[in-house]
Amino acid sequence: MLATALFIASCNSKTETASPTYKDLTEAVYASGNVFPKNEYKVVANADGYLQQQSVEEGDVVKGNQLLFTLESLSQDARAEAAANIYRQAEANYSDSSPILAELEVALRSARTKLENDSVNYFRYKALYDQNATAKADLERVELAYRTSKNEVSARQKALARTKSQLYVDLQNTRSNFRVNAREGDNYRIRSIESARVYEVYKKVGELVRKGEAIALLGNPNEVYLQLAVDETDFSKLKEGQEVLIKMDAYGDKVFKAKVTKIYPKLNKVDQSFRVDADFVGESPSAYYGLTVEANIVISKNPKALTIPKAYLVGKDSVWVEEDKEKKKIKIQKGAENFELVEVKGGLTEKSVLVKE
Numbered sequence: 001m002l003a004t005a006l007f008i009a010s011c012n013s014k015t016e017t018a019s020p021t022y023k024d025l026t027e028a029v030y031a032s033g034n035v036f037p038k039n040e041y042k043v044v045a046n047a048d049g050y051l052q053q054q055s056v057e058e059g060d061v062v063k064g065n066q067l068l069f070t071l072e073s074l075s076q077d078a079r080a081e082a083a084a085n086i087y088r089q090a091e092a093n094y095s096d097s098s099p100i101l102a103e104l105e106v107a108l109r110s111a112r113t114k115l116e117n118d119s120v121n122y123f124r125y126k127a128l129y130d131q132n133a134t135a136k137a138d139l140e141r142v143e144l145a146y147r148t149s150k151n152e153v154s155a156r157q158k159a160l161a162r163t164k165s166q167l168y169v170d171l172q173n174t175r176s177n178f179r180v181n182a183r184e185g186d187n188y189r190i191r192s193i194e195s196a197r198v199y200e201v202y203k204k205v206g207e208l209v210r211k212g213e214a215i216a217l218l219g220n221p222n223e224v225y226l227q228l229a230v231d232e233t234d235f236s237k238l239k240e241g242q243e244v245l246i247k248m249d250a251y252g253d254k255v256f257k258a259k260v261t262k263i264y265p266k267l268n269k270v271d272q273s274f275r276v277d278a279d280f281v282g283e284s285p286s287a288y289y290g291l292t293v294e295a296n297i298v299i300s301k302n303p304k305a306l307t308i309p310k311a312y313l314v315g316k317d318s319v320w321v322e323e324d325k326e327k328k329k330i331k332i333q334k335g336a337e338n339f340e341l342v343e344v345k346g347g348l349t350e351k352s353v354l355v356k357e
Contacts, residue, residue, distance in 0.1 A: 017322065018309055018354045025305035025343050027336030028245070028296030029237055031276060033228035035248070035291040037219025039194065045209045046187035049073055054205050056198050061221045064194045069203075069215055073188035080181040087178040090171040094164075104163055108156040115149035122146035190215055197221035199289040217289075224280065224287050226258055228295055229273040238263050243298040244278045247339060248291055255339075257281045260297060296338050307341040312354045322353040 049071030056068050093100050125142045128134040196218035203215050226246065230238060244258040257280070264275040276297070285291060312319050317334050320327055333346030348354075 016356055018312060020306050020308050020344055020348050020350055020352055020354075022304050022350075023307045023341060025302045025307055025336055025341055026245075026296075026298050026338055027300040027302065027343075028298050028338050029230060029234040031228040031230045031244075031295040031297055033226055033276075033293055033295065035224050035285060035288065035293060036227055037197065037199065037221070037287050037289060038223040038225055039196070040217070040219035041193055041196070042214040043068060043190050043192065043216050043218065044212055044214050045071060045190065046211060047071065047073070047076070047184075048211050049188055049209060051203050051205050051207050051209055051215070054201070056201075056216075058198055058201055060198045062192045062196060062198060062218070064192055066192045067189055068192055068198075069190040071188040071190070071209060073185065076181075076184055076188060080178075080185050083174070083178045083181040087171075087174040090167070090174040094167040094171045098167070100163065100167065101160070104156070104160045108153070108160055111149065111153045111156045115146075115153050118142070118146040118149040192218060195221070197287060219287075219289070221287055224284055225261070226278040226280070226293060226295065228276045228278060228293075228297075229268070229271065230276050230297070232267060232272050232274060235263075235274045237299050238274075238276060238297060243281075245296045245298065245339070246293050247295075248285065248293050250288075250291055251285065256283060256285065258295075294339075300336070302336065302343070305335065305343045306345075306348070306350070307343055308348065308354060310337065310340055310342050312356060313342055314357065319348070320355045320357055321348070322355050327355055 051069060052072040053070040054068075055070070056062055056066075062068065092098065122142045122145070125134055125139045129136065129139040197220070198216055198218055200217040201215070202217070203209055203213075209215060226244070228244075238260065240260050240263060242260045244260060246256040246258055247253070248256070258278040259281055260276055261279050262277040264277075267274060278295075278297075308319065313334075314320060314329065318329055318331050320329050330347060332344050332348055335343030335345045337343060
């Protein structure tokens with residue numbers, strides 16, 4: 001029994017070992033970042049108001065110009081209704097059945113009828129006067145009535161034309177005011193800009209929303225891209241078009257591929273990094289907002305590199321080795337690395353025996 005126990009203890013005390021081997025190794029720059037939807041945008045309020053109605057939820061896919069939220073707009077609704085009433089009245093005033101124009105036209109017809117009568121009377125008296133059949137005073141009296149009627153017709157015509165012109169101007173002004181108020185009303189109805197998925201809603205029904213305040217975050221429902229952060233020490237190695245290998249906690253050991261599409265020249269002073277964007281090549285993850293990623297941007301490929309498993313690396317540049325049955329920690333000269341392997345440029349040989357802590 002004692003011998004069996006010692007044998008089991010001996011087996012359990014064995015330390016896992018490995019030796020450096022020559023392998024095909026890709027040199028890469030490490031980057032971390034997140035997955036974001038393409039064409040991301042926020043919808044904002046164009047007026048102050050309380051959120052009255054929410055027509056979408058997180059995760060919904062919406063079409064372009066679809067109504068998403070409605071703000072309470074009692075005062076604006078009252079202004080819009082008043083503008084609509086005034087516009088309708090202006091339309092009625094300028095229409096063919098306008099009571100204002102009908103009254104002026106009746107007055108003009110009456111003036112013309114009187115003018116016709118006064119004209120006949122005047123020319124009849126003028127003929128009689130030429131025949132010395134009437135007194136000059138009678139002719140002057142009917143002539144005055146005739147000229148007065150002519151002036152009255154002219155004045156009525158001008159009044160009708162002037163009123164028509166003013167009613168037309170009023171119609172245009174009230175139409176413009178009506179349209180402005182209609183557009184103002186649109187400020188209380190928040191719509192999508194283009195087809196998208198709703199990723200986050202920032203406000204709840206009943207909450208006050210200020211003009212210019214974001215209400216929801218939207219983005220492309222199908223296409224995503226990578227937004228990576230690369231340390232400034234590696235920035236000079238980057239070029240557009242370079243291959244990117246990506247891993248995500250949400251997908252376990254699955255490796256996605258992408259390529260660098262844009263390199264931003266501005267340094268982020270907070271973490272001393274540069275922003276790099278990349279598009280997925282082939283398969284891409286589902287369009288979830290903000291998935292955390294770790295990436296290797298491929299700089300070069302070495303078909304024969306002396307490598308060790310990354311799991312044996314201690315710190316940045318040390319490993320544990322077994323020499324003469326003793327375990328000791330040594331520093332190595334490290335080269336390229338990827339998710340699994342580290343290139344050894346010095347400090348180890350193929351015969352070295354690595355052990356874990």
